[in-house]
Amino acid sequence: MLVEFRPHARLRGKQPADLGASVLPVVAAVSASDTDLGKVRVVCDWVQYRNNFRDVVQLRPILNGDLEIAVDVRRAADAPVGELTSALLRQSPDRVYLEDWRPGRDSCVWRFNALYWSALDLWEKATGRGYEQALPGGESDARNRAAAAELIGELFAVWDRLAASAALPDELYVIELGVGNGGQAKVFLDEFRDLDRHRGTAYYSRLRYLMCDYSAHVLDLARETVAEHTERVSSFVLDATRPRTSLGFLRYKAFLVYISNVYDNLPTDEVAQLGGRTYCVHNRACLPGEEAAELAESVSATVDELPALVHKLLRLGPVLLAEACPDHFADTDAAVRFWQDTWAALRLAERYVPLAGLDTYPLTDTLTGEALRPLLESGADVRMHVSNGAVASFVDTLGLLHPFGKLVCHDIFVDDIQGYRTTFRGPGKYDGSVVNWVNGPLLAHVGRKRGFDVDYAPFRHRAGGHVVTMTAQVRD
Structure with a gap:
């Protein structure tokens, strides 16, 4: 039996994690079962997302005959983890499955994600708050005026x-x-206009600012926010994973592509290197039996x-769902409640499926899993996101940059790849x-292969937080 306690930094400090409460009952439960102890991995994470x-x-079959038992240390101290483990080892949990097994990026959770952005106005009406209020601190770092001024100064210098x-x-x-609600665009455009007037360079009259988003509702809000700059904005x-489909006319013309809080919201698989073998994590969306009964x-x-x-x-969204199923939903508000209750209850079952070879794994339409090899083979066992949607967006966006663009x-x-070995990174x-x-x-690896320098630095204009600034530009 292998026991891996990933959040080891939490074993020290003022309120250290209780190793005994989160691990020992699980080990005892496995030992008391008839499970082959030589084929068991117990993996402990601190799942920082409360939702x-x-x-x-959670049990995760490894399709070579092994079994991984995953424990959320954050909640373990208040839960009977030993009893839960014993029950899971005896029989399959009571679940209502919404799909068959598939790689993570193909799971229906991403259709929920797309529905959220396409029907955001209905979600916000039901919750009584804008989506930005769900972000840490209640707003995006993109709206930081000092950061915008610094970026504009660099543009003007070029x-x-x-x-x-x-x-x-x-x-x-x-x-x-x-673009969110347009707050970042307004900050940028206001600062740009003011600095240009002060310098007398007339760059503002030549500026073409393109706001792009998946959500038409979000773009409507953003256009209202930047109304005073209408002549400069389209x-x-x-x-977002294929920006050149709409923006191909700007190939090699963009001096700046600005992105904030987008990549973390794009579809992704997870892969793992366990015991020298490579696996893809397959997901299966499901609802716990008791919650499914209440929902039904x-x-x-x-x-x-x-x-x-x-x-x-x-497929239809809440408005058409209410019209198509009046026996189940009295109106759109009832359909929205169903959507929100389903999302709150939604879980992901997981299993590890061996990869025949990294060269056979389609990372994106143009990249194979060979790009993952230096990361997967960087040392000890690791499980990490492939960030398929982010990689696709990144590669497509690089083709829009002017030779002096960024x-x-x-x-x-x-x-750093070690970050995946110590901390839970979603979803x-x-x-x-x-x-x-x-x-x-x-x-960074993909960018370097295409002749770009890719750098990471903590966001300089707000203390604390986890936001990092990535920059990519043509290598000198």
């Missing part, structure tokens, strides 16, 4: 040099992916009817969306 997809104790050699284009393109609804009763349905209703919700991204990055739930930390070493 997440995990139970306190443009001054190009203007001096008569090489500055007539139109100066800046792209923002994931907006695009697009898929709340909409006058049977438990057997529940999966079909959930998939109809994901990509700047604020997000929650793992900037978690932020309101109705999914959040995962982003695999920084992978993006």
Whole structure:
């Protein structure tokens, strides 16, 4: 039996984690069962997201005959983890499954994520708060005025040099992916206009600021926020994983691509290197039996009817769901409650499926899993996010940059592969969306292969927090 306690830093301090409460009852339960102890891994994480997809104790089959038992240390002290482990080893948990096994990026949780952004106005109406209030601190770091002023100063320095050699284009393109409510765009445009007036450089009249987002509702809010800069702003609804589909006309023209809190919200698989073998983590979305029964009763349905209703919700959205199923939903508000209650109860079963070879694994449409090899083979066993959506977006975005352009991204990055060996990195739930930390070493490796320098630094303009600033620009 292998026992791995990942949050080892929490064993010290004023309120140390109780190793005995989280591990010993599990080990005792496994020892008392008829499970082959030589095939068991007990893995302990501190799941910092209070809203997440995990139970306190979870069994994960490894499809080579082994078994992983996962324990959430944060909740273990208040739960009968020994009894839970014994029950799971005796019989399968009571679950209502919403899908078959599949890689993480193909799970229906990402359809829930897409629904959240497409019907955000209904979710916000039901909760009585905007989505930005779900972020740590209640707002995005993208709205920091000092950070915007610094970035604009760097842009002006580049443009001054190009203007001096008569090489500055007539139109100066800046792209923002994931605009939120437009707060960042307004801060940037206000600072830009003021600095340009002070310097007398007339760059503002040549500026073309492109606001891009998956959600039409979000873009509507953003346009209202930047109304005084309308002549300088255009907006695009697009898929963040394929920005060039909509913005291909800007190839090699963008001097700045600005991204904040987007990559952590894009679909991702997880892979693992265990005992010298590589696995892909497959997921299966499900609802705990008791909660599923309550949910079904709340909409006058049977438990057997529940999966079909959930998939109809994901296909139609709450407005059309209420129209299509009046026997279950009196109105749109009732359909929204069903959506929110389903999301709150949603769990992910997990298992490890061997990969035949990294070269056969499609990381993105243009990259294979070979890009993962230096990370997976960097030392001890590791489980990490592939950040498929973020990698696809990153690679596609690099092709939009002017030779003197730069990509700047604020997000929650793992900037060292060791970070995956010590800390839980998602998935978690932020309101109705999914959040995962982003695999920084992978993006840096992919960027370097394409001739870009990729650097990570703590966000300098706010103390504390986990936000990291990534920059990518053509290598000198």
